[in-house]
Amino acid sequence: EPEVTQTPSHQVTQMGQEVILRCVPISNHLYFYWYRQILGQKVEFLVSFYNNEISEKSEIFDDQFSVERPDGSNFTLKIRSTKLEDSAMYFCASKRGVSNQPQHFGDGTRLSIL
Amino acid sequence: GENVGLHLPTLSVQEGDNSIINCAYSNSASDYFIWYKQESGKGPQFIIDIRSNMDKRQGQRVTVLLNKTVKHLSLQIAATQPGDSAVYFCAEISFGNEKLTFGTGTRLTIIP
Numbered sequence: 001e002p003e004v005t006q007t008p009s010h011q012v013t014q015m016g017q018e019v020i021l022r023c024v025p026i027s028n029h030l031y032f033y034w035y036r037q038i039l040g041q042k043v044e045f046l047v048s049f050y051n052n053e054i055s056e057k058s059e060i061f062d063d064q065f066s067v068e069r070p071d072g073s074n075f076t077l078k079i080r081s082t083k084l085e086d087s088a089m090y091f092c093a094s095k096r097g098v099s100n101q102p103q104h105f106g107d108g109t110r111l112s113i114l
Numbered sequence: 115g116e117n118v119g120l121h122l123p124t125l126s127v128q129e130g131d132n133s134i135i136n137c138a139y140s141n142s143a144s145d146y147f148i149w150y151k152q153e154s155g156k157g158p159q160f161i162i163d164i165r166s167n168m169d170k171r172q173g174q175r176v177t178v179l180l181n182k183t184v185k186h187l188s189l190q191i192a193a194t195q196p197g198d199s200a201v202y203f204c205a206e207i208s209f210g211n212e213k214l215t216f217g218t219g220t221r222l223t224i225i226p
Binding site: 042 | 159165216
C-alpha cells in the first residue's frame with residue numbers, strides 16, 4: 001500500500017540553525033500538509049499546500065517557516081532559524097482530492113533543538 | 115501553554131472484549147470526521163471516517179458513530195487484539211477548510 005515517507009527520522013540541530021524536513025507524499029495525491037506534535041500534546045496543523053501554493057496556514061506557521069515542492073515528488077518544510085520550542089515531531093500528510101477524503105500521514109521526523 | 119503535560123484519558127480492555135472510545139467536538143461547522151490510531155514512534159494511521167450526513171459507518175472490526183446533536187463521536191472496536199493497543203485520536207474538518215483539528219487522544223491498552 002502506498003505511503004507517505006519522511007526523512008530523516010531524527011534531526012538534531014543547534015538553536016539558530018536552519019533545518020529542512022523532507023517528505024515524499026503518496027504519488028497521485030494533490031494536497032499536502034505539515035503538522036507537528038510536541039511531546040505529550042495534540043497533533044497541531046501547520047500548513048496546507050495545493051497547486052504549488054499555500055492554501056491555509058496556522059498562527060504557528062510564522063515567517064520562520066516555509067514549504068516547497070521542488071520537484072514532482074518531494075515536499076519540504078524549512079525552518080530558517082530554529083528555536084528551542086521548535087523541538088517536536090513533524091508529520092507530513094497528503095490527500096488525493098478536494099472532496100472529504102482522509103489525510104494520510106508519514107511516520108514523522110523528530111526534531112531536537114539544542 | 116495550557117496543553118503542556120496533557121494527561122491522556124486511558125482505557126484498559128481485556129483481549130477479545132469490545133472497546134468504545136469517545137470524542138467530543140465543539141465546532142458546529144465540522145462536517146467530516148476521522149479516527150486515527152497512533153502507535154509509539156509512528157504517525158497517525160487512518161482507521162475510519164464519517165461524513166456529517168451519516169450517523170454510523172462500519173469497517174472491519176470498527177464502527178464509528180456520530181451524534182451531531184450533542185457533538186459526539188465514538189469509535190467501537192470489536193474483539194480487541196493486542197495490536198489494537200495505541201493512542202486513538204478523533205479529528206474533524208469543516209467544509210472548505212484543509213486543517214484537521216485533532217482531539218486530545220485516548221490511550222487504549224489491551225490486556226492479554
